[in-house]
Amino acid sequence: MNMSNVGGRGRERASxxxxxxxxxxxxxxxxxxxxxxxxxxxxxxxxxxxxxxxxQKIFSDPGLSASGGQSCASCHDPAxxxxxxxxxxVQLGGPNLDIPGFRAVPSLRxxxxxxxxxxxxxxxxxxxxxxDGRAQSLAEQAQRPFLAxxxxxxxxxxxxxxxxxxxxxxxxxxxxxxGAIFDNPDxxxxxxxxxxxxxxxxxxxxxxxxxKYDLFLxxxxxxxxxxxxxxxLFNSPAKGNCAACHTSxxxxxxxxxxxxxxxxxxxxxxxxxxxxxxxxxxxxxxxLCGPDRTDLADRSDLCGAFKVPTLRNVAxxxxxxxxxxxxxxxxxxxxxxxxxxxxxxxxxxVGGVVQKFDDLPQQYRANVNTSEAPYNxxxxxxxxxxxxxxxxxxxxxxxxxxxxxxx
Numbered sequence: 001m002n003m004s005n006v007g008g009r010g011r012e013r014a015s016x017x018x019x020x021x022x023x024x025x026x027x028x029x030x031x032x033x034x035x036x037x038x039x040x041x042x043x044x045x046x047x048x049x050x051x052x053x054x055x056q057k058i059f060s061d062p063g064l065s066a067s068g069g070q071s072c073a074s075c076h077d078p079a080x081x082x083x084x085x086x087x088x089x090v091q092l093g094g095p096n097l098d099i100p101g102f103r104a105v106p107s108l109r110x111x112x113x114x115x116x117x118x119x120x121x122x123x124x125x126x127x128x129x130x131x132d133g134r135a136q137s138l139a140e141q142a143q144r145p146f147l148a149x150x151x152x153x154x155x156x157x158x159x160x161x162x163x164x165x166x167x168x169x170x171x172x173x174x175x176x177x178x179g180a181i182f183d184n185p186d187x188x189x190x191x192x193x194x195x196x197x198x199x200x201x202x203x204x205x206x207x208x209x210x211x212k213y214d215l216f217l218x219x220x221x222x223x224x225x226x227x228x229x230x231x232x233l234f235n236s237p238a239k240g241n242c243a244a245c246h247t248s249x250x251x252x253x254x255x256x257x258x259x260x261x262x263x264x265x266x267x268x269x270x271x272x273x274x275x276x277x278x279x280x281x282x283x284x285x286x287x288l289c290g291p292d293r294t295d296l297a298d299r300s301d302l303c304g305a306f307k308v309p310t311l312r313n314v315a316x317x318x319x320x321x322x323x324x325x326x327x328x329x330x331x332x333x334x335x336x337x338x339x340x341x342x343x344x345x346x347x348x349x350v351g352g353v354v355q356k357f358d359d360l361p362q363q364y365r366a367n368v369n370t371s372e373a374p375y376n377x378x379x380x381x382x383x384x385x386x387x388x389x390x391x392x393x394x395x396x397x398x399x400x401x402x403x404x405x406x407x
Contacts, residue, residue: 230396
């Protein structure tokens with residue numbers, strides 16, 4: 001069964017967007033997220049709460065890693081829209097910063113607006129954190145990097161907390177969470193990840209809503225001719241069809257678009273042999289059904305599906321897709337529209353036969369989305385977008401970068 005059929009994406013999409021709009025509105029009210037929906041440029045941060053201010057310090061503290069050289073900001077660089085700053089497919093971590101990871105680093109921008117993971121009324125998975133949606137909150141998502149052997153590599157929660165006790169802000173941590181907070185390492189660890197969550201919710205740097213497109217929606221700037229053509233191609237169901245999953249219109253309540261509907265899709269991204277784990281032929285990252293996520297291991301229909309990411313700041317990314325297979329936005333777009341018309345460009349050929357969807361075991365290749373544009377093509381057909389049209393879409397995607405200044 002195709003992922004596009006699991007849960008009837010078309011009919012449910014409108015209800016998901018409506019639900020997201022309510023989440024968005026509630027989040028803005030609760031967090032006073034200035035700038036959301038107004039397109040007024042960079043919001044001025046209100047003073048961070050004491051908890052969020054602690055989260056800010058924890059976020060940038062390499063002393064909380066076993067190596068002493070890796071913090072949250074190392075992989076989620078504020079100067080690169082809270083994504084990775086290099087073009088390496090997977091980052092190195094561990095005690096000696098020499099252990100490779102398994103997935104490309106996702107951006108943390110706009111992540112606080114994610115709904116929790118659930119299945120909609122037609123059975124389609126929606127929301128959650130991490131590329132497989134397994135974490136139910138920003139705080140839960142923050143737990144793994146501290147403990148993963150290929151990331152910050154603390155041996156246990158107590159190990160991480162022992163480093164936290166030595167931080168320059170340890171007394172501040174005690175002041176906020178109680179003088180005895182370090183007596184219980186599990187509690188201290190949970191407070192630290194909660195502080196990270198508050199930081200990401202309260203600090204406008206994680207959701208400034210000050211791109212050129214935000215200002216365009218607010219009627220304060222005009223898009224160029226190429227950007228407007230790109231927007232039309234982005235939205236066209238017969239062309240890019242990007243907006244089918246990467247919503248580009250304001251919500252019914254006026255909330256700004258996040259360029260994701262929080263759904264999951266299986267795109268059949270080619271295997272990336274730059275990831276050391278792929279040297280083992282039996283290794284496959286199947287997203288929703290494992291190996292990181294284990295509760296859906298029996299849902300073979302979901303194998304290979306990953307969460308649709310926001311496209312805000314996508315033009316600043318160094319790598320694309322869950323396995324970092326592509327390092328340019330152009331290649332990522334060309335893959336979308338030429339995957340089915342020219343599969344030999346993306347997949348290996350063995351014995352004269354193109355090994356399409358080669359990063360999935362054979363039994364899961366039928367899960368790949370082949371029904372929606374631009375994937376509904378066959379070899380010999382014209383791609384949904386020409387090279388000139390790809391240029392225009394790239395121009396439009398550049399308008400989604402945060403920090404636009406009116407000329």
